[in-house]
Amino acid sequence: MRPLLLDDDRALPADPATRAVAREVYGATRDLPLVCMHGHVDAAVLAQDRPFSDPASLFVVPDHYLLRMLVSQGADLRDLGVATTGGGTVETDPREIWRRFCAGWHLFRGTPTRYWLEHELHEVFGVTTQPGEDTADALYDHLADQLAKPDFRPRALFERFGIEVLATTDSPLSTLPDHATLRDQGWGEKVVPTFRPDALLYVDRPAWVADVDRLAELTGIDTGTYDGFGEALRARRRVFVEAGAMATDHGHLGTDTTPLSPAEAGRVYAAARTGQVDPADAAAFAGHMLHEMARMSCEDGLVMQLHPGVLRDHDRAARALHGPDQGFDIPVATEFTRGLRPLLESFGRDPRFRIVVFTVDETTYSRELAPLAGVYPAMRLGAPWWFLDTPDGMRRFREAITDTAGFYNTTGFVDDTRAFVSIPARHDLARRVDAGHLARLVAEHRLGLDEALETAVDLAYNLPRSSYARRT
Incomplete structure (x- = not known):
C-alpha cells in the first residue's frame, strides 16, 4: 500500500531560486475562477444534478x-x-x-x-x-x-471548483433542452452551449441527407438547395446565440478554407443530396464551409474554434464494435499556413471576427501558428490541447510560441475534457506550468516580477474571458 500525497511544489521548476519565484506567481492565480470555454461535459449532468x-x-x-x-x-x-x-x-x-x-x-x-x-x-x-x-x-x-x-452532486462540485462559466459542445440539431432547464433555474450564464456543425458540413457522411432533412424540420427552411442550407445554418446559429452560446467548434481533419463559387458549391450540394458526391468534392465543400462559417461569425459574433489534424476512429474494428468516437483518435501532420490563408485574407483583419486555433501537431507552433497569430488580429492560439495538455507539452508551447506571438495572442488556458471532476486539476496544472515559465523569465531578468504576476492572472482568467467574448 503506497500513500497518495501531493507535494505543494508539484510541476513547479526544480531549480530552488526559480521555484521560489514560481510559488509567488502561482499564488496569484491558484484561487481565481475557472473559465472553461472548450469542454465536452454533457449539459444533462448539470441540468439533472443527479448523484454520480x-x-x-x-x-x-x-x-x-x-x-x-x-x-x-x-x-x-x-x-x-x-x-x-x-x-x-x-x-x-x-x-x-x-x-x-x-x-x-x-x-x-x-x-x-x-x-x-x-x-x-x-x-x-x-x-x-x-x-x-x-x-x-x-x-x-x-x-x-x-x-x-x-456535496458531491454535480452542481455542488461546480460551485466548489470555482467554475465561473462552462461551455458544452452541442449538435446543431439539438434543441438544447438541458440548457433551457439550466436557464430556467438561473444557470443560463454559467453553462452555455457551443455550436458544433461538423456533421452537417461533410456531405459524404452516410447520415448526411437525413441530418439535413432534420435541419429543415427544425428551422422550417427548405434545405433542398444550397442557399436554403446556408439560411438554415444561420437560423440554428441564432438559436444557439439566444441560448447563450459564445463560440462555434470545428473538428475538421484538414485546414483547407478555400471558398467555392456559389455555382460550384450548389453543384456539389445538389450531388450530395442524391448521394452521388465524390470524395474530392466533399472535401472541397467542407473547406468552403469553414470559410462560410467564418463569414457567419462576422454576422452573429460567435467566436470560431478550429482544431484540425486528428484521424478519428483509427481502429475501425473498435469503431464498428463500440460506435463512433470509440476507435481511438490519432493525430496527423497538419498544415496551417496555406490552408488558413483564404480565411485569414477574407476575415483576418475584420474586427467582428475571432478565430481560435488549436493543434495536436506541435511542430507547427513556431513555424506556422505563432507567426500567423502574430500578424492577423482575428487569430488567437488555443491552449495546448489533448495529447499536449501535459506538463512538458504546456512548457514547450510557451517556449515555442511566445517569441513570435507573445502571451496576448493566445487564449490563456481553456480545458478540453469530458471528465467533469478533472476540470480543476487541468486548470491547476496549467497555472503551475505558466508560473514556472514566467518565473524563469524573471530569474533571467527578462521580465519584472510585477509583470509576471499580471501576466499570470491574464493567462489564467482575463484572456479566456476576453478571447471568447462574443464579437458584437
Missing part, C-alpha cells in the same frame, strides 16, 4: 485517456464497461471495472492522466492511498460513500 452513480462510471468508462492506456496493455473495452453497438456482452459490475483500473495504476506513471487522477482523488475526494490491487475495494467503498453525499 459509482466510481467506475465517473472515473473509468468515459475517460478516453485512461481507456487507451489500458487497451495498449491488452485490456478489452468490453471488460472496462464500454457498451457495444450490437448489444454484446459487456462488464456491468462497476466494482470489477474499478478493480481492473486499479490493477493498471502503475501504467500511468509519468502521464498527465496520473497527475489529474491524483488531484481528483486526493483534493476532491480525500483519498490518501494510491490505487492498486490491494486498495481497490477500500477505495471504491470510500468513493461510493462520498458520491452519495449532497
